[in-house]
Amino acid sequence: MAKLVGSFAASHAPNIARSWDTLQDDTRDWLTTRYDELGKRVKALEPDVLVIHSNDHWINFFLENMPAFLIGVGEEHDGPPEPFMQPIFNGCTFPGHAGLGSHLLEFAMEADFDPAYSHRIKVDHGIGIPLWRMGFDILPPVVPVFLNLMEEPFPTPKRCLAWGHMIRQAIEAYPEDLRVVVLGTGGLSHSIGETTMGWIDEPFDHACIDLFKNAPDDKIASELARMLTETGNGGAEVRSWSVAHGAADGQGFEMIDYIPMPETLIGCGLAEWKIAA
Amino acid sequence: MTDYWANKLVFELQGPDGRDQWTNHRVEILSRYALTPKIEQAFINDDIGTLIPVINPYLMRFFLLMLGYDDAKSIAVLESFQTEEQRKRVNG
Numbered sequence: 001m002a003k004l005v006g007s008f009a010a011s012h013a014p015n016i017a018r019s020w021d022t023l024q025d026d027t028r029d030w031l032t033t034r035y036d037e038l039g040k041r042v043k044a045l046e047p048d049v050l051v052i053h054s055n056d057h058w059i060n061f062f063l064e065n066m067p068a069f070l071i072g073v074g075e076e077h078d079g080p081p082e083p084f085m086q087p088i089f090n091g092c093t094f095p096g097h098a099g100l101g102s103h104l105l106e107f108a109m110e111a112d113f114d115p116a117y118s119h120r121i122k123v124d125h126g127i128g129i130p131l132w133r134m135g136f137d138i139l140p141p142v143v144p145v146f147l148n149l150m151e152e153p154f155p156t157p158k159r160c161l162a163w164g165h166m167i168r169q170a171i172e173a174y175p176e177d178l179r180v181v182v183l184g185t186g187g188l189s190h191s192i193g194e195t196t197m198g199w200i201d202e203p204f205d206h207a208c209i210d211l212f213k214n215a216p217d218d219k220i221a222s223e224l225a226r227m228l229t230e231t232g233n234g235g236a237e238v239r240s241w242s243v244a245h246g247a248a249d250g251q252g253f254e255m256i257d258y259i260p261m262p263e264t265l266i267g268c269g270l271a272e273w274k275i276a277a
Numbered sequence: 278m279t280d281y282w283a284n285k286l287v288f289e290l291q292g293p294d295g296r297d298q299w300t301n302h303r304v305e306i307l308s309r310y311a312l313t314p315k316i317e318q319a320f321i322n323d324d325i326g327t328l329i330p331v332i333n334p335y336l337m338r339f340f341l342l343m344l345g346y347d348d349a350k351s352i353a354v355l356e357s358f359q360t361e362e363q364r365k366r367v368n369g
Contacts, residue, residue: 057335083293150333195360
């Protein structure tokens with residue numbers, strides 16, 4: 001049977017890639033060492049598949065069709081199409097895992113979730129940046145899962161936590177012996193393209209970290225639902241962290257590091273939920 | 278209030294030639310979308326204040342980049358439309 005061996009979260013700000021060569025040395029060093037640490041921890045778990053939750057950034061979806069949750073079930077996915085990602089991935093494709101992706105889809109439907117699905121998705125910077133900075137020699141197959149965090153209404157934090165629990169159950173019900181790592185990307189606070197752009201809401205970030213460290217699901221759900229109405233729009237991406245938290249059944253949270261990072265316009269955070277053997 | 282056509286226009290400018298198209302063929306591009314006269318005029322005049330309430334923020338971010346605004350200029354332009362309540366929230 002498949003097994004969840006790790007759950008992680010990491011920021012994915014576009015400026016990490018767009019401005020990499022011109023970032024201040026301290027910023028680039030911080031990003032290098034922290035994402036290296038994340039990569040080291042993920043690689044040490046020898047994952048066969050990465051199930052990565054992120055949000056589309058107007059690459060795959062427009063207002064004609066905005067799925068709340070979408071699972072990539074294909075054997076292969078397209079790499080990031082954004083111009084600032086081209087020097088990194090240069091039009092390459094990402095290996096998918098059709099077997100696990102299809103299983104997650106079917107399990108979700110049986111569990112009364114109703115995700116959309118795609119046989120070929122464009123994996124944008126939301127997934128591309130953490131994978132790039134983690135530095136895989138050989139990238140394991142990826143099952144991309146998108147949450148709509150672009151155009152409201154969004155899935156509630158409560159629903160995202162429940163989704164995470166469901167994903168854990170689905171992984172552990174998959175008959176093949178696979179070591180699976182869940183990763184949620186995005187956040188922490190940021191404000192993009194709105195009148196408060198550039199605002200990094202440190203109290204929000206620390207409150208999120210405290211919730212993941214200490215709080216039960218119902219408190220995380222209610223507090224995030226309240227807090228997200230009072231912070232910048234990019235804070236919505238903490239829902240991907242909620243998925244990772246749910247997948248870990250709320251256990252073993254450890255912050256790898258956090259820093260408010262004005263150059264990338266985000267509160268930059270990376271975290272691990274240690275899964276009991 | 279989301280304006281489908283205004284967002285559609287910005288969404289479809291995301292290609293590599295978007296900036297060139299917008300700079301050199303703006304009137305022709307505007308004619309392809311069923312924009313209200315007010316929104317069409319806002320696009321012609323780079324009237325960001327009129328566009329903010331109807332364009333998704335992430336598309337607005339792209340739109341400003343496409344206009345050639347760096348982060349500092351984007352922040353300054355958007356900040357000029359902050360409400361007092363927003364200003365208080367950001368400044369603690």
